[in-house]
Amino acid sequence: MLAGAKEISEGGTALVFVANVLPSLLIKLSAPYWFHHVSYGVRILAGSCLFGASFLTVAYFSSCLAQDDSSEEELTKRFIGLELVGVMFGSLACGMGEVSHLI
């Protein structure tokens, strides 16, 4: 997602970076309190689903944004916001996968 940060939000790559870091950080901070309740298989499967959700969400709303000819600023912001939600899905998956494989 970071590689496509400019595609997601040309004027706000910092937002993409934040969306890509914070959820992952939350997973890493909270992992010791709930990881023992969830098996590796479930975590990996959840991570895989989140990756898929992330790719689909960002792909869908970036194509919406590309096709949107209207100059409605509100709509553009909404699309970018939803793309950032997709980035956050990917970040959650990354955090979960990284911690799972490290411990």
Added chain:
Amino acid sequence: MWYGRGESSYIKISFASRSILDISNFKSSLLALGGKFASINLDADSGSEIDRPTAKYLTGFSSGTGIAGVMGYAYVTVIHFWCGFSFATTLLVANAFAVAYSWIFFRYLDGKVFAPKSKEDLMSIHNGNCSSDLDNSNLFEMIQPKDENHSDTKTLLFRANLNDEIQCSRPRGFSKLDTESINLPNMTLLQKSRLVVSLWPVSHYLTFRHLPSSYLNIEN
């Protein structure tokens, strides 16, 4: 980073790279140490400890700063910029990675590499206690050379007198650690944290290099 201000992009990039080198060394070293602390292997069914080799620390693959990050950039560059596919198409094709991620785990790793840890085990780590089998009396075995003649051991890092460094470099306010009697099972979480921090000259290689050699007792 601010050294590059007003200069060419190349200078800025070089300083950014220097910074990343530092961070990567520090991060991967601490991850390896962290892996050492938590390398308890319990069988899922019996709860008994499994005899298997010490975990390999694949720090190069950790997070976006490792190989995964570089691969991501390479993927977008090839598919999106070189092949000319739209960004949306690039991401849709990337779903293959998401599928491969699960498939590789369940096909090759599930139940073979990762032994699920019990709650007691995790709580034990959380409380600062570890299995007695995790003999950490020689904590530095992993970073000290086993073969003195091996070329890898002829690095600046390994030539240092490790114990002296650790004693000399402990941060202010930290109690002196007796490296001869380090025994992880009996150490509290705070003591382990102090030990990790005290290893910073070893773990933070580039910083280590910039310190006066006499301070760190480095042989030439």
